[in-house]
Amino acid sequence: MPHAEKPIARLAGAVKRYGSLTALDGAELQVHPGELLALLGPNGAGKTTAIALLLGLVRADAGSVQLFGEDPQSIEPRRRIGVMLQHAELPPTLRVGELLRLTASYYPNPRSLQESAALAGIGDLLRRPYAKLSGGQQRRVQFALALCGRPELLFLDEPTVGMDIDARQKLWAAIRQLIDEGCAVLLTTHYLEEAEALADRVCVMSHGKVIHEGTVETLRARVAQKRIRCRTTLPAELIRDWPGIGEVRQENGRTYIVTAEAEPVVRRLLEADPQLGELEVQRAGLAEAFTELTRDADEASTNPQREAA
Amino acid sequence: MDIVMTEAPVSFPATMPRRRVLGAYLEEARSECLRYMRSPSFMLPIMLFPAMFYLLFGVLMAKSNGADAARYLLASYGVFGVMSPGLFGFGVSLALERDSGLLTFKRALPMPPGAYLIGKMIMAMAAAAGVVVLLLAMALTLGHVTLAASQAAALLLVGVLGVLPFCALGMFVGTLFKGQGAPGVLQLVYLPMSFMSGLWFPLPMLPKFLQQIAPIWPSYHLDMLALAAVGMNTQPLLGHVLVLLAFAAGFLLLAARRLRRHG
Numbered sequence: 001m002p003h004a005e006k007p008i009a010r011l012a013g014a015v016k017r018y019g020s021l022t023a024l025d026g027a028e029l030q031v032h033p034g035e036l037l038a039l040l041g042p043n044g045a046g047k048t049t050a051i052a053l054l055l056g057l058v059r060a061d062a063g064s065v066q067l068f069g070e071d072p073q074s075i076e077p078r079r080r081i082g083v084m085l086q087h088a089e090l091p092p093t094l095r096v097g098e099l100l101r102l103t104a105s106y107y108p109n110p111r112s113l114q115e116s117a118a119l120a121g122i123g124d125l126l127r128r129p130y131a132k133l134s135g136g137q138q139r140r141v142q143f144a145l146a147l148c149g150r151p152e153l154l155f156l157d158e159p160t161v162g163m164d165i166d167a168r169q170k171l172w173a174a175i176r177q178l179i180d181e182g183c184a185v186l187l188t189t190h191y192l193e194e195a196e197a198l199a200d201r202v203c204v205m206s207h208g209k210v211i212h213e214g215t216v217e218t219l220r221a222r223v224a225q226k227r228i229r230c231r232t233t234l235p236a237e238l239i240r241d242w243p244g245i246g247e248v249r250q251e252n253g254r255t256y257i258v259t260a261e262a263e264p265v266v267r268r269l270l271e272a273d274p275q276l277g278e279l280e281v282q283r284a285g286l287a288e289a290f291t292e293l294t295r296d297a298d299e300a301s302t303n304p305q306r307e308a309a
Numbered sequence: 310m311d312i313v314m315t316e317a318p319v320s321f322p323a324t325m326p327r328r329r330v331l332g333a334y335l336e337e338a339r340s341e342c343l344r345y346m347r348s349p350s351f352m353l354p355i356m357l358f359p360a361m362f363y364l365l366f367g368v369l370m371a372k373s374n375g376a377d378a379a380r381y382l383l384a385s386y387g388v389f390g391v392m393s394p395g396l397f398g399f400g401v402s403l404a405l406e407r408d409s410g411l412l413t414f415k416r417a418l419p420m421p422p423g424a425y426l427i428g429k430m431i432m433a434m435a436a437a438a439g440v441v442v443l444l445l446a447m448a449l450t451l452g453h454v455t456l457a458a459s460q461a462a463a464l465l466l467v468g469v470l471g472v473l474p475f476c477a478l479g480m481f482v483g484t485l486f487k488g489q490g491a492p493g494v495l496q497l498v499y500l501p502m503s504f505m506s507g508l509w510f511p512l513p514m515l516p517k518f519l520q521q522i523a524p525i526w527p528s529y530h531l532d533m534l535a536l537a538a539v540g541m542n543t544q545p546l547l548g549h550v551l552v553l554l555a556f557a558a559g560f561l562l563l564a565a566r567r568l569r570r571h572g
Contacts, residue, residue, distance in 0.1 A: 089409035107419065
């Protein structure tokens with residue numbers, strides 16, 4: 001897909017092996033200025049390795065890795081990013097303000113302490129030692145550290161793990177605010193609603209490869225299942241014979257139908273049963289789309305893996 | 310098209326003025342000092358063990374042997390005290406931070422290269438200075454040792470610089486063992502080495518064999534410098550300085566190689 005702007009972070013044919021394990025197997029990934037790209041995939045799909053390559057923590061065995069057009073292992077491109085990692089225990093005896101001051105000192109043009117604290121909602125925690133904070137508060141502090149350098153690209157690795165719903169909503173709002181200011185975000189998450197709520201584009205990874213890339217809409221459309229629910233007297237066997245029907249089941253007096261295209265089925269349902277009630281049509285959520293995609297990839301990858309073994 | 314750069318939407322220089330880079334080094338050192346000075350589980354053993362030993366052997370039991378014994382043991386327990394911030398401050402904290410993800414986080418951030426290690430080094434030097442000052446105070450008051458100001462300053466200098474070879478050794482051990490395994494290994498290095506270099510009991514009181522192999526321990530060489538500082542060693546010192554330098558450089562290189570390979 002041609003894009004007007006040059007990507008600010010890019011993996012091209014990136015391969016990374018750990019011993020006999022191939023963590024990344026020719027991954028392609030691009031982050032463009034100002035967008036939020038969500039990286040999804042089951043554990044072991046290669047998300048963490050992809051991030052580690054883009055942060056310059058490990059070197060690719062093959063392919064190219066670029067951050068702002070440069071090697072991420074050099075410090076200059078990293079002065080334009082902010083980082084929130086999933087597992088990072090910060091020094092317990094340092095106060096929040098001191099952590100912020102230290103991290104901001106690494107950047108050429110950081111935000112003021114107050115601005116960073118306000119954006120992350122930790123203005124009241126600045127004098128508290130890090131170890132005395134709750135898990136959710138610690139995540140918010142880590143988010144403040146990620147944004148304090150006024151980054152153009154933010155890496156957020158599972159940012160809302162351990163947060164309650166209220167804290168999560170606040171973090172989402174803060175992320176949206178940063179995007180409005182022109183900051184791009186690469187988000188890894190296994191909360192699909194998080195990707196749905198925030199992402200412009202999603203990348204689904206499986207077995208070290210990117211198996212789907214596109215908008216949230218196209219990911220849903222790729223598994224274009226719709227779910228119809230209604231109360232009807234029509235027997236399930238009858239509906240099952242109609243064209244384009246995926247699955248029909250009846251439970252507690254309601255009929256559930258899965259189909260690729262809902263409109264003709266609904267029309268036919270209404271024609272066949274004028275008494276039909278409680279009609280509801282739903283598009284499949286990202287969760288279903290995602291499960292389907294990774295299952296397909298699992299099936300596809302079993303054969304070549306056997307050859308390799 | 311890969312070579313053509315488009316203008317970034319918000320444009321400010323990603324290059325850092327030299328003053329801000331220096332500032333980052335200072336912040337790192339400041340944070341490192343603050344976090345350990347506030348941590349009693351780190352500071353207490355470092356300060357208390359040498360102080361307790363000195364009080365027992367250097368002040369109370371040395372009374373019968375006169376002020377020279379107190380003076381001699383000031384140097385050796387000073388060296389004993391200086392070793393631990395190097396080994397533990399550097400080695401254990403590196404091992405723990407490799408395990409806890411803090412080192413990974415810092416490597417992802419645009420922290421100036423070297424700031425992490427230099428910060429820890431300065432912290433270890435500050436802690437070493439603290440130990441030497443504490444022992445000096447005990448020697449001058451309780452031990453009735455008389456020292457010229459220049460001798461006290463020389464001992465302080467030996468302590469502050471002498472911690473560096475042990476930082477390098479601690480760093481190397483810290484790259485070999487992750488997490489909680491490192492403290493135990495470092496104890497196994499620290500205590501026997503102190504004993505065999507004559508830091509607990511003067512070397513002439515140890516078995517002949519131990520006396521002969523003492524020059525392989527870096528702590529022996531540092532002890533020679535510390536004894537010279539308090540006026541109890543008039544032998545040439547250059548050899549000891551060179552051994553310590555070589556020792557520090559060797560372990561630093563080994564550690565740097567392991568860090569680069571294994572992170």
